Amino acid sequence: MKIDENLMDAQETQNKKIKMNPRKIIRTATRGVARYLTAGFNNKSGKGISNNDDIKTILICRPNHRLGNLLLLLPLIQELESTFPNSEIDLLVNQSCAIQLYKNYDTVKEVIELPRKPFRNPIKYIRTLLRLRSRKYDLAISAVEECFYGRVCTGISNAKIKFVGDMDSGVKERHIAKQVIYSLRFFLSNIGFKSNVSTPDSLDLRLSNDELIHGGNMVYNITQNGLPTICLYMHATCAKYPTEGWWLDLYEHLQKAFPDVNIIEVLPKENVSKFDLRAPALYSTDIREMAAIIASTDVFIGTDSGLMHLASSSLTPTIGLFSDTDTEKYKPYNEGSVAVKTNEVEIDELIVLVKNNLYPDLNTSL
Known part of the structure; x- marks a missing residue:
């Protein structure tokens, strides 16, 4: 038995509603503006850092609160653990269950949480960004290339090396959790670091x-x-x-x-x-x-x-x-x-x- 035609009709109706939804229209327009404003944030290679052991502090930017999106960071965290074994990792996310999710990852030292609705909490939002800017990192990573807010946070961070994506690794990989890993490997190898060649790890809550x-x-x-x-x-x-x-x-x-x-x-x-x-x-x-x-x-x-x-x-x-x-x-x-x-x-x-x-x-x- 396949899904019946009524469900397909319901999905089509839902899609039409989404297209006409003012919130969706505003969100699409906002993303277009964000894409334009973040065009100036590019990858940055640091000076004086050329060895994997030199990377001590890492920032991952994924300003999102959804359970699935946060879980999909786990392979990236495992990748960084194996590539930079002497490092500590901070995560920038939206208010969520992230602290619970990463509690058994000893390398994750702090989860920095932005408010879910910045326009309702502008002071807290600005304070968190200023706090982020005040910290020094060896490496900052935007975990999802099309996440423009992650790109902004990575761009404004005080990190010696910044990775915001825009790298064609040559690997045909569409999975959102793996894309960043292959692109990051390509970026790191291009600036002199030793990167992994193994298959990215699966999600593991440990x-x-x-x-x-x-x-x-x-x-x-x-x-x-x-x-x-x-x-x-x-x-x-x-x-x-x-x-x-x-x-x-x-x-x-x-x-x-x-x-x-x-x-x-x-x-x-x-x-x-x-x-x-x-x-x-x-x-x-x-x-x-x-x-x-x-x-x-x-x-x-x-x-x-x-x-x-x-x-x-x-x-x-x-x-x-x-x-x-x-x-x-x-x-x-x-x-x-x-x-x-x-x-x-x-x-x-x-x-x-x-x-x-x-x-x-x-x-x-x-």
């Missing part, structure tokens, strides 16, 4: 043993057995998610295909189920606890969302369900993870993907 044990206990308390577990997440913003009928059909197929496997649902922060709680449900407001719960399951199936990337960062094989989003740019990419277009893939094909992760040593061809 859950502690205590967190994993706690998450496992929560899953066991609801399943009361040690059987494999499939985790479902059905929420997403706008028109990204399939219909409730689609989810019900998938659930029935999963029950039939895997009678000896647990199926649970994780709920969003609103603590509501779009599934009428047909499957046992788990809920948490603690983002790391939620990741530990997912880490204790065997396969995660969820919509394109921050929770999808959280599942990926918990190192659980993740099947990301996409509609109109660019899958190559935002897909989960830890081991065993795939992205599928729900209007292009039959549920029977999804069952095969699940089976491949639950029983990798078996022949699961249809």
